[in-house]
Amino acid sequence: MLKNFWYALEFCSRVTPETPSTIRCLEQDIVMTRDAAGSVTAYNVARPDDEVLPAVERYGFIWVFMGDGTIPVEAAAPIPVWPEWDDPRYGGHEVKGDWWWKANVNRVVENGCDAAHTPFVHAGQFGNPELPQVPDYDVEFPSDWEARLSVELHPPAPKGIFGLGNKMLRRDLKDRPPVLTRTGWQLPNLIRLEVNLSIGQLVIYDTNIPVDxxxxxTKWVSLRTFFTGTWADKNAAKRVPPIFVADAEIVENQRPELLPYDLGAELHVKSDAIAVAYRRRLGELREAGFDYDGELIVGSRPALVSA
Ligand SMILES: [Fe+2]
Structure with missing residues (x-):
């Protein structure tokens, strides 16, 4: 678990003047409140009289700086850029939800950017067990804080309205083309998944909050460039939890529960390259003192509080 990073802790819409929200992160209860003017304040329950925690609203989330006071917030790694959020081509801003895992955050993040498990773990959903090969891929590093890979997968045709849309809108396609899929991590705890279906693009962001x-x-939001009307939101939302159900079978049963420090301990095949990059980066951050080890999360002036 990493300290001294910004964490997306709660959906903005869940924090109103009438309804504050408490989210546990790094073993500490963080309360987020909103005043009548719309401004959000975050504080640690263990230190109610202390200065507030830096908090900012972006991409429909409240981001809180989970610092131990050793690094000023200005020197922290930036909040990642989610370009789709403000892009008018994307609908689905209300397609979101929560998922609880009995697993360590690093296991959850690694699973989220693993390209090889899809045909097996998600067979019958978007995985195709008949075409399980993961083509070689390169890991790209768009910044010091993120990595991503691109692969062409061969999922079965989508069901329901996504499948119907596919049939109606893309009559020109005789054979189902491969689906360009991008996945990757954004530190400290985020996954970005991009699926390029023939009818348009689907992008899911997961913020994986290390409760303990x-x-x-996990709090997730699913954006899409097709069927952007709110009428399709319910259908789009329904597609996400079954993915987590399948992943939980794997993620919650991995042992040891914490990621091994030794890079060679579990990762052996080429398709593990993005996980290797993740563990290597975690190792560097551990060396640099970013590992949470029971420190109190405290305010760091100047607090950034904005509506
Ligand atoms: Fe999965």
């Missing part, structure tokens, strides 16, 4: 060493709370 063996509990993770």
């Amino acid at each position: 060493a063996t509990t993770t709370l």
Whole structure:
């Protein structure tokens, strides 16, 4: 678990003047409140009289700087850029939800950017067990804080309205083309998944909140460039939890529960390259003192509080 990073802790819409929200992160209860003017304040329950925690609203989330006071917030890694959020081509801003894992955050993040498990773990959903090969891929590093890979997968045709849309809108396609899929991590805890279907693009962001060493709370939002009307939101939302159900079978049963430090301990095949990059980066951050080890999360002036 990493300290001294910005964490997306709660959906903005869940924090109103009437309804504050408390989210546990790094073993500490963080309360987020909103005043009548719309401004958000975050503080640590363990230190109610202390200065507030830096908090900012972006991409429909409240981001809180989970610092121990050793690094000024100005020197922190930036909040990642999610270009789709403000892009008018994307609908689905309200397609979101929560998922609880009995697993360490690093296991959850690694699973989220693993390209090889899809045909097996998600067979019958978007995985195709008949075409399980993962083509070689390169890991790209768009910044010091993120990595991503691109692969062409061969999922079965989508069901329901996505499938119907596919049939109606893309009559020109005789054979189902491969689906260009991008996945990757953004530190400290985020996954970005991009699926390029023939009818348009689907992008899912997961913020994987390290509640404690063996509990993770994922909050996700799913954006799309097709069927952007709110009428399709319910259908789009329904497609996400079954993915987590299948992943939980794997993620919650991995042992040891914490990621091994030794890079060679579990990762052996080429398709593990993005996980290797993740563990290497975690190792560097551990060396640099970013590992959470029971420190109190405290305010760091100047607090950035904005509506
Ligand atoms: Fe998965």
